[in-house]
Amino acid sequence: MRITVLTVPDCPNAPVVRERITAALDGRQARVELIEVREEAEAARWKMTGSPTVLVDGVDPFAVAGVPASVSCRLYRDEEGRPGGAPSVEALRTAFAGTEVSASAPVEECCRDDRDVLDPIGRAGRGRRAPGERGLRAVHQAVLGHFAATGRAPEPADLTDAAAAVGRTTVDVLAELDREDFLTLDADGRICAAYPFSAVATPHRLRLAGGVEAWAMCAIDALGVAAMLHQDVTVASCDPVDGRPITVTFTGGTARWEPAAAVVFVGQRDQAGPAATVCCDALNFFADSITAEAWGRQHPAVQGQIISQAEALRIAEQTFGPLLAQD
Structure with a gap:
C-alpha cells in the first residue's frame, strides 16, 4: 500500500495527519510519501482538494463530489460530526481496510526531498510546467514547440517575440529557465536540452507525427512526449546491458511495448544539480527485470528502483502532459 500526503508548505495539520496515519496502520508496513504542493495547477494535477489531502494508492478515500482542487485548508469531520484539520484515526483505519499490507513491520516514511529518486524528474513536487509569470511559460512552450516541429533546439533569436511580449530579453528568460531546471544551456547560452527533448543524440530516439525525429533525455521523458503533444509517437531505445532493442509505440493514446516484459529503471546519483546530470542517464528502458x-x-x-510499464507511463503523463496546456 502506498499512502501519499499532499500538503501546502508549513501546513499545521501535516504532522497531525502523519501521526494519525502511523496510529491507524497499527504497525503494518506502508510507504508514506510527503509531498508539498504550492500552486493551484499542481493541486489540480494531484486532485488535491485542500491541505492535507491523503491518497491511498493514488485515490482520495475522503473525496467529496464537486469539490474543486485547491491549496487552501481542508476540513474533515470525525465520527461525531466534529470538524478537524485531518482525518480521524478511525476514518483512516477504514480507508486502509482491504488494502494489501504486511503485519508487524514499521511504516516506511519518505519525503519527496533531494533523496527521492523521482525528485529531479518532477522538480521536488513543483512540476515541470514553467510559471506563467515573467514570460517563462511562453518562452518555455515556444522552445518545446520548436523541438516538436523540427526535432532541433531553437536558436535564441527564434524566441525573441515570446520574450519581448513581456518586456524581457531571450537571454534573461532562458537563463532563468536554466536556473530553475526547465531546460539546460551550454556555455554559449544555447539550449542543450528542454525536458523531455535533447538537442544531442541520446539512446532514446523519437519519431513524431509527420516523420519528425528527435531525441529524449531519458526513458521517462520519452514516454511523456505522446501525452504532451497529444499525438502518436514511436520510442526506440535499447537495453543498456545486452543491447536488445526496445520500442514503445503510442497509437490513439495506447502504448504497445516490445518486448512485452520491458521495464523502466528510475534512479539518481547522490549529488546536487539539474536532472540532466543527476539522473537522466540513470532512467533507462530494460528488456526485462x-x-x-x-x-x-x-x-x-545510483539509488533507484525498477518500475512497471504502467507506473512509468503514469509518471511520464503526470510530469509532461500539462506542459503545453494554454490555461
Missing part, C-alpha cells in the same frame, strides 16, 4: 537488476548491481552509486 533481470537486466535491470544487473544494471543496478553494476552501478552502486
